[in-house]
Amino acid sequence: MSFETISIIGLGYIGLPTAAVFASKGKKVVGVDINARAVETINRGEIHIIEPDLDRVVHDAVARGDLRATTKPEAAEAFLIAVPTPFRDEHQPDLRFVKAAAESIAPVLKKGDLVILESTSPVGSTEQMAEWLAAARPDLRFPQQSEAPDIFIAYCPERVLPGQVMVELINNDRVIGGMSAACSARASELYRIFLKGECVETNARTAEMCKLTENSFRDVNIAFANELSLICADQGINVWELIALANRHPRVNILQPGPGVGGHCIAVDPWFIVAQNPELARLIRTAREVNDAKPQWVLDQVKKALADCLVQTGKRASELTIACFGLAFKPNIDDLRESPAMGVAQLIAEWHSGATWVVEPNITQIPSALAEHATLVACEEALNQADLLVMLVDHHAFRAIDAAQVTQSWIVDTKGVWR
C-alpha cells in the first residue's frame, strides 16, 4: 500500500525539514503542531526556525500545495512523531509530549496506518507509545497484541547535524527499529521515498539505544578533551598542540575542548541511559558531569586572569572591561539555547563589578538573560578597548581576526583560537 498522505507531528528542527523533504518528493504532507503561530508561518510558506536551505524547500512545497500545516491531526497513511523529549528534575526523561502526540493521532488512526516515533527517547518508549495508542483505540490491533496488527509501529531516530540538516536528512543511513519485522519493512518503505542513505533494520529497543549511544559516544569523547584541557592548564601544556600531536597517531582521534557541551541533544540524551541504568552507566554519567562542570572552570580561569590584571595594572576591578567572544552553542550558528558560552558569559557578568561585553556576530540584540549585566558590542570595539578577552566560540569571524589586532595580555581562550 502506498503512502498517499504523510502526517508529521511536531514541526520543529526535525519535523519541518522532514515534512518538507517528503513534500519535495510529491507526497501530500500534513504537518501538525500545537504552536498556532508556527502553523500560520508555515502556511504562509515561511519558516520559524533557522536552517540553511529549509526556507526554499518549505516555500516551494507550500506553494505547490504539497505541504500544509494544522493544529489538529487528520487522517493519513503514515504518522511521524517528532516532538520534544526533554528531561525533568533529576535528569529523568519526560515523555509527556510523546504521550500527548500519540493520544492526539489515536482518533484518526485506521487499519493499515504506520506510526513512527522519531523523537530521541529512552529504551522502551516505543512499546510505551504503542500501549498509549492501544488504550485509546481498543478497536484496533497493535503490534504488541498481534502478529498481524492493524497498525504498524517503529522507532526511527534522527541523526542530522543542525546546520546541515537538508543534506544529512537525505544522505545519512537510517536505523529502522520496527516493533516487528513487518513494521520495519513498512517504515523502510516510507523513508525510501526520499532517502539516498541505507535503511538498516533492527528492533525498536536497539534503535532507541542506538540513538542514545551515538550522542553519548560524542559526549564521552568531548569530556575526554575537556578533562585534558584541565590537566594541561595545570601542567602548563598547550592542550591544542597536545591534541594535534596525539591525533598524528593513526588510531587516535581526540575531539576539541571548549567551554562545555551545549545544544538540546548531546547534553540531554546521555542522561536517558543514566536514568535507566544508574549503577552501570558510570562513564556516561561522569562524562556529563565533566562537561557540565566546564563553564564554572572557565569562570575560575577568568577570575585568576583578572586578579593578575589587577596586580599588573594597579586598577580596580570596576575599572576593567571583560569581553566575551561568542554566545552560540557551537560555531557559525545563531542558536543560543543550552549554550555553555551563554552560561559562562552570564557567570562572568553576574560576578564582575566592571563592564562585561559580549561579541556575537550572529545576533543583533543582547539576549534578555544577559541584558541587565552585559552589553553587546562590535568585535573591533572589544579588541580595541577591553582589558581581558574570553574566547568562547570559534566562529569563522573570530578565527579570521588578525593576530596583530589582539594586543591584550590577559586572554582566556577556551577554543584555542588565540594560541
Ligand SMILES: NC(=O)C1=CN([C@@H]2O[C@H](COP(=O)(O)OP(=O)(O)OC[C@H]3O[C@@H](n4cnc5c(N)ncnc54)[C@H](O)[C@@H]3O)[C@@H](O)[C@H]2O)C=CC1
Ligand atoms: N534538533 C536536532 O538537531 C535533533 C533533534 N532530535 C530529537 O527530535 C525531537 C524533536 O526535536 P526538535 O525538532 O529539535 O524540537 P523542536 O522543539 O524544534 O520541535 C518540536 C515541535 O513539536 C511541537 N509539539 C510539542 N508537542 C506537540 C504535540 N503534542 N503535537 C504536535 N506538536 C507538538 C512543538 O510545538 C515544536 O514545534 C527531540 O526528541 C530531539 O531530541 C534528534 C536529532 C537531532
Ligand SMILES: CC(=O)N[C@@H]1[C@@H](OP(=O)(O)OP(=O)(O)OC[C@H]2O[C@@H](n3ccc(=O)[nH]c3=O)[C@H](O)[C@@H]2O)O[C@H](C(=O)O)[C@@H](O)[C@@H]1O
Ligand atoms: C553524535 C553526533 O554527532 N550527534 C549530533 C549532535 O548535534 P549537535 O549539533 O548537538 O552536536 P555537536 O556539533 O557535537 O555540538 C554539541 C556540543 O558539543 C560541543 N563540541 C563539539 C565537538 C567538539 O569537538 N567539542 C565540543 O566542545 C559543541 O560546541 C556543542 O556545544 O546531536 C544531534 C541530535 O541528536 O540532536 C545529532 O543528530 C547530531 O548528529
